[in-house]
Amino acid sequence: MLSYLIFTxxxxxxxxxxxxxxxxxxxxxxxxxxxxxxxxxxxxxxxxLATGAGAPVLIGWGAALVVGAAVGLVVTFAxxxxxxxxxxxxxxxxxxVIRLVALNERWLTNGSDGISGIKAPxxxxxxxxxxxxxxxxxxxxxxxxxxxLLRRLDASPYGRALKAIREDQQLAAFAGxxxxxxxxxAFALSAAIAALAGALYAHFQSYVSPDHFQPLITIYIxxxxxxxxVGRPSGxxxxxxxxxxxxxxxxxITEWVPGLQPVQLAATREMLIGIALILVLHLKPQGILxxxxxxxxVPPTTA
Amino acid sequence: xxxxLQALINGVMTGTLIAVPxxxxxxxxxxxxxxxxxxxxxxxxxxxxxxxANVAMGLPIPAALLVAxxxxxxxxxxxxxxxxxxxxxxxxLIVAIASIALNLVLENIVRFIFGNEMRGYDLPxxxxxxxxxxxIGPQQLQSLLxxxxxxxxxxxxxxxxxxxxxxRAVADNPDLxxxxxxxxxxxxxxxxxxxxxxxxxxxxxxGLDTSIxxxxxxxxxxxxxxAAVLGGLGSIPGAxxxxxxxxxxxxxxxxxxxxxxxxxxxxxAILLMLTFRPRGLLGERAA
Numbered sequence: 001m002l003s004y005l006i007f008t009x010x011x012x013x014x015x016x017x018x019x020x021x022x023x024x025x026x027x028x029x030x031x032x033x034x035x036x037x038x039x040x041x042x043x044x045x046x047x048x049l050a051t052g053a054g055a056p057v058l059i060g061w062g063a064a065l066v067v068g069a070a071v072g073l074v075v076t077f078a079x080x081x082x083x084x085x086x087x088x089x090x091x092x093x094x095x096x097v098i099r100l101v102a103l104n105e106r107w108l109t110n111g112s113d114g115i116s117g118i119k120a121p122x123x124x125x126x127x128x129x130x131x132x133x134x135x136x137x138x139x140x141x142x143x144x145x146x147x148x149l150l151r152r153l154d155a156s157p158y159g160r161a162l163k164a165i166r167e168d169q170q171l172a173a174f175a176g177x178x179x180x181x182x183x184x185x186a187f188a189l190s191a192a193i194a195a196l197a198g199a200l201y202a203h204f205q206s207y208v209s210p211d212h213f214q215p216l217i218t219i220y221i222x223x224x225x226x227x228x229x230v231g232r233p234s235g236x237x238x239x240x241x242x243x244x245x246x247x248x249x250x251x252x253i254t255e256w257v258p259g260l261q262p263v264q265l266a267a268t269r270e271m272l273i274g275i276a277l278i279l280v281l282h283l284k285p286q287g288i289l290x291x292x293x294x295x296x297x298v299p300p301t302t303a
Numbered sequence: 304x305x306x307x308l309q310a311l312i313n314g315v316m317t318g319t320l321i322a323v324p325x326x327x328x329x330x331x332x333x334x335x336x337x338x339x340x341x342x343x344x345x346x347x348x349x350x351x352x353x354x355x356a357n358v359a360m361g362l363p364i365p366a367a368l369l370v371a372x373x374x375x376x377x378x379x380x381x382x383x384x385x386x387x388x389x390x391x392x393x394x395x396l397i398v399a400i401a402s403i404a405l406n407l408v409l410e411n412i413v414r415f416i417f418g419n420e421m422r423g424y425d426l427p428x429x430x431x432x433x434x435x436x437x438x439i440g441p442q443q444l445q446s447l448l449x450x451x452x453x454x455x456x457x458x459x460x461x462x463x464x465x466x467x468x469x470x471r472a473v474a475d476n477p478d479l480x481x482x483x484x485x486x487x488x489x490x491x492x493x494x495x496x497x498x499x500x501x502x503x504x505x506x507x508x509x510g511l512d513t514s515i516x517x518x519x520x521x522x523x524x525x526x527x528x529x530a531a532v533l534g535g536l537g538s539i540p541g542a543x544x545x546x547x548x549x550x551x552x553x554x555x556x557x558x559x560x561x562x563x564x565x566x567x568x569x570x571x572a573i574l575l576m577l578t579f580r581p582r583g584l585l586g587e588r589a590a
Contacts, residue, residue, distance in 0.1 A: 270410075277407075
């Protein structure tokens, strides 16, 4: 039971990172990324391959960040000038293509068998139980660091410029903000964070395969960010914890309903996720921790 | 040479089948201005409705197509009215995200009822027709003719009926259409019924070629998007042109890359088109 709890909390931290990634691009810049699972996969494979070739784990994480950002730039380069709905379609396609590549390029990814035996940092020294604790701490630490940085970014002039672009990009351009460059940077940064989450996941599981990166993950994270609070990093993280707990809870609830086939139980869980997202969008679209919009300074009175 | 010709023929056939759901997607986009991701589930629901009509009730394929059209159209309207309509004021992206959630719900309703196993339609086994080196399956030919007939009906509907003209008017300029006394809510319902219905029929036509399962629609989603983007988002003739182009591009590409990369071709086609001609073949503007 304890190891299950540690496992779940580590997963929470990883999903929290994904939620921060989505919150940066969607909550702050107002751009949609339906390919989150793809960037997650890119980071996981990048780190798995780099450490498999002998690099230390930290270098693997660095590789995930760099590759994630680079892939983010490539995917969005053609699209960011266009209307937002194009980005939705392209990013969704991207996640599918990443899965296809992971399935088919056996020389690189070992196909559907996946890559196993991924380095687990200090596992030999610590033993299995201690390693679980250690990795939980490590993942949570990374989450806290990224959260603090993004909160800082949120309050900075850069973050305000992103939100200005979200609200009205023509106005932002008119105010002299290089809109396209802001969007590209924000997308690359967001993709890099999702890739870092992937790297954390790979070394946590010691095994990655294309099955781990279903498009469903993207929906989980959308639910997390919407429920937690769009545009506020703390909200996104809270949402991620709630979604993982919700997912684990449905696992138990569905066990109590008698007479259902396993496939029906799985279908019920996914239905609940979808219904939850639709309900949140309808009933509380600003989320549990709504975005705090600082008051505009009172203009000096001329009287 | 005959290999190339065979690829072209296959490309036109797959393209024609993709064109049917692509028209459905484009019609919804043209009138309601959001990309509806739930079309994947609509295609799946159509495929299963027709399977039920065909295998359980013993109806022939054309009748099963009608069942698929009616059932999916009805589901599309109910789903839109209950879960998407009230979000329209919040912007296209929010509706699009809600449609992804809706897709997940609908797909899993199908999975709940029918399970994950593959199902095939009740079709007579027939030998391929041969013309020299070229081969065409009779079932493919029937699907092709049905798809062409459906598209012709759709064009006649849009061109000559009152609802068709009203739909085009709303797509063109919603404010002007409202001033002329066209009720946008009514047009939205008709569009949803037609769009979802056509997508359902497309799901059947695609399923006839192989077999169906709850992910049937999701597998063609990217191809449908690719067709719509290639042709110009929101343009119905564009969707047909884009689908044919995509079908041919897929088959030609499969001469050099492994068949598992079929959906990858659609993605590359989208990226190329958006880089060089973002408004697509027949679309208006994209920025």
